[in-house]
Amino acid sequence: MEPYRSILQKRGYRMTPQRIAVLRVMAEFGRHMTPIEVFQQAQQELPGMTEPTVYRTLNFLSEQGLLLAAHVGSGQFVYEIALRDHHHLICRECGEALEIGHELLAQLYENLKNQTGFQINSMHVTFFGLCPGCQEKKPSAQISDNSSTAGQQSG
Amino acid sequence: MEPYRSILQKRGYRMTPQRIAVLRVMAEFGRHMTPIEVFQQAQQELPGMTEPTVYRTLNFLSEQGLLLAAHVGSGQFVYEIALRDHHHLICRECGEALEIGHELLAQLYENLKNQTGFQINSMHVTFFGLCPGCQEKKPSAQISDNSSTAGQQSG
DNA sequence: ATCCTTATTGCAACTAGTTGCAATAACTAA
DNA sequence: TTAGTTATTGCAACTAGTTGCAATAAGGAT
The missing domain is CATH 1.10.10.10 (Winged helix-like DNA-binding domain superfamily/Winged helix DNA-binding domain)
Known part of the structure; x- marks a missing residue:
């Protein structure tokens, strides 16, 4: 402590x-x-x-x-x-959660800094999507199709 | 409608x-x-x-x-x-908000899909950081230093 | 060891957000 | 056009989360 x-x-x-x-x-x-x-x-x-x-x-x-x-x-x-610095990947269907290391976002943060001047320090971002299993059952689609995909929050 | x-x-x-x-x-x-x-x-x-x-x-x-x-x-x-698909960049200090296009995240989503099989559909992610102006006033630091940086939500 | 400053807590009252369920009404099909 | 199905709403009661403020106590200074 x-x-x-x-x-x-x-x-x-x-x-x-x-x-x-x-x-x-x-x-x-x-x-x-x-x-x-x-x-x-x-x-x-x-x-x-x-x-x-x-x-x-x-x-x-x-x-x-x-x-x-x-x-x-x-x-x-x-x-x-x-x-440790990490982020999450969560399946909208079944709720399965996966941790992803920060190194995957490091390049993005670098790009954002170069383009906007912002120094990003979100060390815990959550992305939503469909896990492989749920993709089979419920094929992804766009807003104009017949399935729910985008939207919802993430930050 | x-x-x-x-x-x-x-x-x-x-x-x-x-x-x-x-x-x-x-x-x-x-x-x-x-x-x-x-x-x-x-x-x-x-x-x-x-x-x-x-x-x-x-x-x-x-x-x-x-x-x-x-x-x-x-x-x-x-x-x-x-x-339209976009994301946000918000300054923790002054609250300034910037929109960023989805194309900046497209590559990341592709990488995540390749590595995890997840098909990401977070079309609205918010990143927190310090805008250029606030970086001058309050230099960023790590957890072991004397300033608040990481943490807080984003996802 | 004691005092002093002020960050932090607890209380109480408040606002925000959620849930179960019966009643309603939007859409489909005949 | 009408009837039937069931998604959706409103109500009411509930749970979650916030805020102002006086009282408390952590930690620096003496």
Whole structure:
């Protein structure tokens, strides 16, 4: 927990029991979690923990880069601990999720920087699509065809 | 409105006054709108329109690819009409937003397809970063440095 | 060790968004 | 044109998430 403490303190923020509880939970579970799940677990770690604090803490820690946040379809907003830079690929049909390394996006970020001057730092992008299995059952199509494809969010 | 109607009907869905009202509003404004904004405007078009219907309609239309949905930071979930495939670049500092054409991502999607078999259809991805102006004021840094960079959502 | 500044929390009230279900109405087919 | 099927809506109650503000406590300075 100490590395996290020093990161925050260098930036003028404080390490609190509530933040420790959330980081502990995220580190222990090591997977996508909804704010509600985090709240329930964090309450075990620290009785008296409140919901607004969990929401504020998750938001704060992801702003600080200690957590990653992502929308994984149908309005589900989830968090996970930031151990390595990676992104997600999620199947709209069956929900199957795949991790992809950041190196696949590095070139794109470079291009965007060259063309727009923006220095991109989205280290957790989620792409939606159809996994190989679901492509067979439900062939992809355009907006003018008879199947749902594009649209929905991704960021 | 007729093209939209036939798209939905081909897929076994129905065109209703509520869906027309939402599409009208989105087409008229032609920009990012929050569900609340859409609700307020749609009520003008169709008195009696309710909030659950607006939420359901926005969700439905974006699943069908007629609307695009995106998170533009700090929990803001917005929709816009799907006229052309594009993505967004948003500055975390000042909020400046830039549109980028889909052709910039086409190669990435191709690579992902080759490597994973997934057929990506995220036609509205939002990337976060720092615009040139804000880079000067606030030099970017890594997680172990003294500035906020990575993290937050994008997908 | 103690004081001081101010970041952070908890509370309470609020706004945003979702869900189950019965009633309605859009479209298809005869 | 009418009847039948079922996708869609509205209602109401619910869950999720946010905000303002006073009280608290983390951490730097003395």
